[in-house]
Amino acid sequence: MSTCDKSKLISISKTMLILGLVLYLSFIIFFGDSNCPSSELLSSFRLKRTPFSSQPNVAKSKSSTNINHLLFGLLGSQKAWHHRKSYIESWWRPNITKGYLLLDVPPQGDDLIPWSLNSPPYKISDDVPKLVNETKHVDATVLRLVHGIMEVFREGHEGVRWVVMGDDDSIFFVDNMVDILAQYDHTKYYYFGGHSEFILSNYWFSFNQAFGGAGIILSYPLAKALARDMMSCLKRYAYLNAADRTTMTCIADIGVNLSPLQGIHQIDLRGDLSGFLSSHPKSLLMSLHHFDMVDPIFPSMDRAQSIFHLQNAAQYDQSRMLQQTICHHRSKSWTFSVSWGYSAHIYEKIMPRSWIQRPIETFKPWQKSPNPPRYMFDVRSTSADPCEAPHVFFFKSVERTPRNEILTTYTRAWPRGIGTCLYAGNHSAEYVSEIHVYSPAIKRIQIDRCECCDIVHKDGSNKAEVKYRECKEDEIIA
Structure with missing residues (x-):
């Protein structure tokens, strides 16, 4: 081999060695396992990279906010x-x-x-x-x-x-x-x-x-x-x-x-707030206000007692407070709507979530307004139609079960007294006096989708059970 050929070979070898080293460093820096040991040189390269965060607004702090x-x-x-x-x-x-x-x-x-x-x-x-x-x-x-x-x-x-x-x-x-x-x-x-x-x-x-x-x-x-x-x-x-x-x-x-933030409520409303509280938006409840200006939110309680009663449920699970969960009892054509820690409704007809999520206008506007719009949210009118008017139950008690569930109990507020929905098969819910709701004893902070539930009810029983669960991938609440 001539001297010229040797020089070319050495030059090519050096070039390949340099390229190999560059590729190796690039691989380690951009794809390397952070658990593997590396040299101080590589560590210094890593420190210069700006990590990508899917939540850029989250505090980069040693401790979470408490x-x-x-x-x-x-x-x-x-x-x-x-x-x-x-x-x-x-x-x-x-x-x-x-x-x-x-x-x-x-x-x-x-x-x-x-x-x-x-x-x-x-x-x-x-x-x-x-x-x-x-x-x-x-x-x-x-x-x-x-x-x-x-x-x-x-x-x-x-x-x-x-x-x-x-x-x-x-x-x-x-x-x-x-x-x-x-x-x-x-x-x-x-x-x-x-x-x-x-x-x-x-x-x-x-x-x-x-x-x-x-x-x-x-x-x-x-x-x-x-x-x-x-x-x-x-x-x-x-x-x-x-x-x-x-x-x-x-x-x-x-x-x-x-x-x-949707969970912050001024409550510029008057009168009976139950329709509003029974259809809370899908966000964590953070505040309520103006309780001097509305009726007590629970029957047979004054305002102060009502607030302590509501906070009693909150002590067990604030993340679900007022969160609306809707499910259907198909054999009876009933729709259940639960506002956790506050109320439960039974409709004698299969109703879609798109309709039930709209608050019933049991309340009045803050001041007289001659024409709509009056509110910053959709509403539906109160109704005497037995297919549209709910049987109303209010929160009574809360406890933790041995199965790591939270049991909330809701009792009937008053007889509905408007007959049965004939359109949906004439299945009256008037005899149901109590609803037991079982929910997981786990915080639910990320609520990109509401929870679903199943109904357990024996014919003729005056009690019904609602069991919460995550919705199935293809589940439609209608």
């Missing part, structure tokens, strides 16, 4: 607290929940003094006349409510990720709130809340604002920025006479807009 990361600020009045404290005490967890109740004046009366250990600790709002004089604000109440955000934030609590503002009649479902917020990066700027159910309220104030009584949730960086700009913003918008709109406007100037 109740200790939430700071609550509740705005109330001494006068109203006498009858509203039971609303807050139904969900407040002493020595666990962090936060304050901001009162306008010090508490008075034997029912408030000494201060209940089951209530949030209270503070008195800052000197409102002084703040009005400084900002020239047109409405002292609005100023106090908005300024309260800063007053809560400035108290400072180690590890706070989210600031949750509410009223002294806000009913929060804290576990669900934690599970929802854990899906977001608390180091980013987030402004969460809910719209009004009454469409004109959104029109009058803004479709881009969170209604405060339902809960306004701010990530820590946003709360910090808002607190820093608070006095300037109150001066800038001294002419605004609505607190929630002022808060929205201040936040908008920071560069952040509302991200609405």
Whole structure:
């Protein structure tokens, strides 16, 4: 072999060696098993890669969000607290929940003094006349409510990720709130809340604002920025006479807009709320509000008793609270609809989920509205047709079974008394007085699809059983 041929061979060998090394490194870096040992050189290459995340908004933190990361600020009045404290005490967890109740004046009366250990600790709002004089604000109440955000934030609590503002009649479902917020990066700027159910309220104030009584949730960086700009913003918008709109406007100037959440409810409704609560949207229940403005939600109970009764179910499984599950008893042509922890309905006809999921308009709009639309959701009218009107049952009790299930029991509210649905075979459900619902004792946070269920009922029995399960791949609820 000539010298020239040897040189060519060496050159080709070097080239192939280099190419092989490049291919090897590329394979290790992009396809290598992270459990296999690698050199420091390869590790340095890996560190430079930006990992792909299917959930870019999830916080990259060493620990998941929990109740200790939430700071609550509740705005109330001494006068109203006498009858509203039971609303807050139904969900407040002493020595666990962090936060304050901001009162306008010090508490008075034997029912408030000494201060209940089951209530949030209270503070008195800052000197409102002084703040009005400084900002020239047109409405002292609005100023106090908005300024309260800063007053809560400035108290400072180690590890706070989210600031949750509410009223002294806000009913929060804290576990669900934690599970929802854990899906977001608390180091980013987030402004969460809910719209009004009454469409004109959104029109009058803004479709881009969170209604405060339902809960306004701010990530820590946003709360910090808002607190820093608070006095300037109150001066800038001294002419605004609505607190929630002022808060929205201040936040908008920071560069952040509302991200609405379906489970947050202002309850700008009046009267009988049962139709609304029996057809909750497919999202975790986070809050309810305005209980002074609606009828007690359970028969034979006052408002305070009703709230504690609802929270009793929530102690067992908040993730299913008010979640609507629908199934059919084909042999009887019955449709069962269960709003977990609140109510159950039996229809004497096979009804599709597309119809049942629409709330029955048992309630009235927040204010008189001459013409539709009145609500931010679809409704169906009440009916005296025995094929359309449900037999109504309300939540009675809850317990955990030895089979790791949760049993909720629902009892008949009243006789329906309108006859039988002849169209569907004349199968009356009037004799059913109790429904037992069995659900898995497992949280159900990701609810991309509702649960399904099966009915167990013996002819002539006054009791029916509903057993929850995941829906089959090709199952149609109709």
